Amino acid sequence: MRAALTSVRLSTILISVVGLVALIGIPLVTDSFQTFQFANVAAFVIVIVGLNLLTGYSGQISLGNGAFMAVGGYTTAIMAHRLGAPYALTIPLGGLIAGAFGFLIGIPALRLHGIYLALATFALALSVTPVLNNFDTFTGGHVGINLKPAAPPAGLDLSNEQWLYFVGWAIAGVLFIPATLLLHSRTGRAWMAIRDSETAAIANGVNIAFYKTLAFGISAFYAGVAGSLQIINTAYINPDNYSLGLSLSLLIGLIVGGLGNIWGPVLGGLLVVWLQYFAEKASGVHLGPVSFGGKPDIGFGLLLVIIVFLAPDGLAGLARRGMVRYGLLRTRFRAPAVIAEELPMVEPDQVRT
Amino acid sequence: MLLASVSFAQSLAQQVVSGIASGAIYASLALALVLIYRAMDVANFAQGEMAMFATFIAYTLITQFHLAFFAAFALTVVIAFAGGFAIERVMIRPFEGSSVLTLVIVTLGLFSIVNGLAGLIWGYVFKTFSGPFSSNSIQFGGVYIGIQDLGVIAVTLVVLSVVFLLFRFTKLGLAMRAASLYPESSRLLGVRTSRMLALGWGLSASVGAVSGMMIAPIIYLDPNMMQPILLFAFAAAVLGGIESPLGAVVGGVLVGVLLALVGTYLPGGQNLRTPFALLVIVAVLLFRPAGLFGRIEAKRV
Numbered sequence: 183m184r185a186a187l188t189s190v191r192l193s194t195i196l197i198s199v200v201g202l203v204a205l206i207g208i209p210l211v212t213d214s215f216q217t218f219q220f221a222n223v224a225a226f227v228i229v230i231v232g233l234n235l236l237t238g239y240s241g242q243i244s245l246g247n248g249a250f251m252a253v254g255g256y257t258t259a260i261m262a263h264r265l266g267a268p269y270a271l272t273i274p275l276g277g278l279i280a281g282a283f284g285f286l287i288g289i290p291a292l293r294l295h296g297i298y299l300a301l302a303t304f305a306l307a308l309s310v311t312p313v314l315n316n317f318d319t320f321t322g323g324h325v326g327i328n329l330k331p332a333a334p335p336a337g338l339d340l341s342n343e344q345w346l347y348f349v350g351w352a353i354a355g356v357l358f359i360p361a362t363l364l365l366h367s368r369t370g371r372a373w374m375a376i377r378d379s380e381t382a383a384i385a386n387g388v389n390i391a392f393y394k395t396l397a398f399g400i401s402a403f404y405a406g407v408a409g410s411l412q413i414i415n416t417a418y419i420n421p422d423n424y425s426l427g428l429s430l431s432l433l434i435g436l437i438v439g440g441l442g443n444i445w446g447p448v449l450g451g452l453l454v455v456w457l458q459y460f461a462e463k464a465s466g467v468h469l470g471p472v473s474f475g476g477k478p479d480i481g482f483g484l485l486l487v488i489i490v491f492l493a494p495d496g497l498a499g500l501a502r503r504g505m506v507r508y509g510l511l512r513t514r515f516r517a518p519a520v521i522a523e524e525l526p527m528v529e530p531d532q533v534r535t
Numbered sequence: 536m537l538l539a540s541v542s543f544a545q546s547l548a549q550q551v552v553s554g555i556a557s558g559a560i561y562a563s564l565a566l567a568l569v570l571i572y573r574a575m576d577v578a579n580f581a582q583g584e585m586a587m588f589a590t591f592i593a594y595t596l597i598t599q600f601h602l603a604f605f606a607a608f609a610l611t612v613v614i615a616f617a618g619g620f621a622i623e624r625v626m627i628r629p630f631e632g633s634s635v636l637t638l639v640i641v642t643l644g645l646f647s648i649v650n651g652l653a654g655l656i657w658g659y660v661f662k663t664f665s666g667p668f669s670s671n672s673i674q675f676g677g678v679y680i681g682i683q684d685l686g687v688i689a690v691t692l693v694v695l696s697v698v699f700l701l702f703r704f705t706k707l708g709l710a711m712r713a714a715s716l717y718p719e720s721s722r723l724l725g726v727r728t729s730r731m732l733a734l735g736w737g738l739s740a741s742v743g744a745v746s747g748m749m750i751a752p753i754i755y756l757d758p759n760m761m762q763p764i765l766l767f768a769f770a771a772a773v774l775g776g777i778e779s780p781l782g783a784v785v786g787g788v789l790v791g792v793l794l795a796l797v798g799t800y801l802p803g804g805q806n807l808r809t810p811f812a813l814l815v816i817v818a819v820l821l822f823r824p825a826g827l828f829g830r831i832e833a834k835r836v
Contacts, residue, residue: 243636243639245643290817290820290821293820293821293824294820296635296636297576297577297578297635297639298773298820298824300578300580300639301578301769301773301816302813302816302817302820304580304766304769305766305769305770305809305812305813305816305817306813308762308763308766308809308813309809309810309812309813312806312807312808312809312810313806313807313809313810315806316803316806316807426762430643430646430647433640433643434643434644434647437640479647479648479650479651479654480647480648480651480652480655481651482644482647482651483643483644483645483646483647483648483649483651484644484648486640486641486643486644486647487626487641487644487645487648490630490637490640490641490644491629491630494637
């Protein structure tokens with residue numbers, strides 16, 4: 183038992199060291215555009231970590247977390263542009279305001295289950311762009327807001343992109359730790375109890391209303407921070423950023439990466455940015471009469487369906503199972519798959535034959 | 536003063552009529568959603584995209600193959616049926632009996648695939664889709680009523696009647712209803728429930744295709760055109776009670792009229808129609824979760 187425990191810790195340490203070296207090394211070997219892309223990955227990792235807490239662990243499906251990114255993004259843009267506030271202040275504030283929105287949205291969400299919550303958050307995702315366009319005196323409408331690029335502090339020999347890369351990943355790392363700790367605490371256990379059976383959770387005295395709204399608030403906080411970071415990276419904001427496609431890509435990234443797996447969001451963040459990038463690269467390619475559109479949708483969709491069919495626990499789950507199989511990782515227990523298949527039903531015609 | 540109030544009444548009446556016409560379109564898409572929801576307890580998030588794709592097929596038939604509108608219309612309904620049937624067999628069947636979350640995710644995947652495919656084939660440039668009805672209007676007691684509005688209402692009524700007759704008076708319709716209400720018992724009685732599910736998808740794709748071909752002349756044709764329409768159809772289905780076909784139709788008309796009034800009389804109303812639909816969904820789910828015509832289900836623990 184003790185040996186198993188040590189080997190888990192060893193492999194965790196090993197992965198962490200390799201990951202850290204890679205993280206620090208990346209901006210030293212990539213060009214400025216690639217560094218910018220990897221800085222965006224950090225923002226997507228943060229928002230998907232938050233979505234994982236909400237959907238993967240507390241079991242509340244959200245197709246609308248892009249709305250919370252919009253709150254964070256616009257908080258940053260308006261404060262920096264109108265009031266000249268420093269980015270160091272607007273990032274946490276963007277997170278907090280988005281978190282407050284999340285709490286508010288979590289209250290009606292308490293009474294919505296499964297498919298109905300999916301419907302309501304879908305409506306939320308679709309409402310963001312028109313609402314932002316409507317209040318254009320405040321948000322700048324279609325024109326958007328241009329921001330001044332974030333420069334590294336004097337004396338630090340880094341390009342803007344490298345500086346943003348390190349800031350983004352530092353924040354991602356800092357936010358990753360409380361998310362992981364939460365999952366191993368009373369809160370995380372309460373979330374998983376609610377996810378697995380709400381009735382059983384109530385019977386065991388879990389305060390469902392509190393923990394469900396808490397999940398919404400925290401996941402919105404993460405989305406708000408990510409939205410702020412993303413806007414600082416691009417130095418421009420526009421309502422069209424926050425289409426339904428954004429919210430969908432978050433959920434798709436999470437599921438393909440690994441729903442209910444701590445490492446799923448990291449893979450998911452990489453995937454969302456990369457697929458977008460490759461789709462844009464492929465947009466010039468012509469194959470006979472067909473030219474490829476600059477949209478990642480087909481790839482996203484196919485990947486999603488294939489992953490849900492073949493590996494419901496996502497790429498992270500697949501990697502985990504592979505490592506267990508080849509003795510690289512030993513576990514005492516298996517994490518339950520979130521997308522649990524129901525018990526197989528015996529078909530009548532199978533009985534007959 | 537008197538003049539102003541008369542013209543307000545006239546404009547109100549006009550808005551109500553055009554609201555009923557858009558409501559009829561939302562009603563057909565809502566009916567398509569309800570057909571699938573009844574059969575497998577899942578909201579098909581790809582319903583709007585399937586309708587959009589069918590509308591592009593109709594567009595190609597009209598512009599490339601020079602078919603008359605109603606010939607293209609009929610052919611598209613048939614193609615949509617085959618498409619819906621095939622999608623169920625290939626993409627949904629492997630997930631039959633899966634959890635709600637899985638099925639939602641699969642329909643979202645379908646959403647992305649169909650949307651991307653339409654963009655790949657037809658591009659993202661807005662296209663004009665000319666409908667069969669003239670854009671003139673007729674005067675009726677001081678109120679101008681668009682011929683297009685009347686045409687849309689008529690086409691929708693025909694479609695709804697066909698669906699009603701199918702379910703009410705044919706053996707196939709009976710089998711489909713049985714398969715969705717009591718799958719185990721109907722399987723024991725020899726109904727091929729899985730095939731009924733595929734037929735349900737085909738039927739719902741056809742009904743959805745009609746809504747796409749009716750809305751496209753009013754708005755422009757592009758791969759993202761059905762996204763707000765799908766939201767309005769969701770609002771209609773939830774308002775009517777997501778299990779009730781009659782509710783979908785009534786809900787569709789109500790949502791259509793409400794949105795027309797919001798769009799006209801609220802400042803910035805055109806932008807506020809989507810959040811208003813969100814409000815309708817949330818309010819109905821909070822205060823009357825079964826909708827107008829749904830029944831409240833007891834949950835067995």
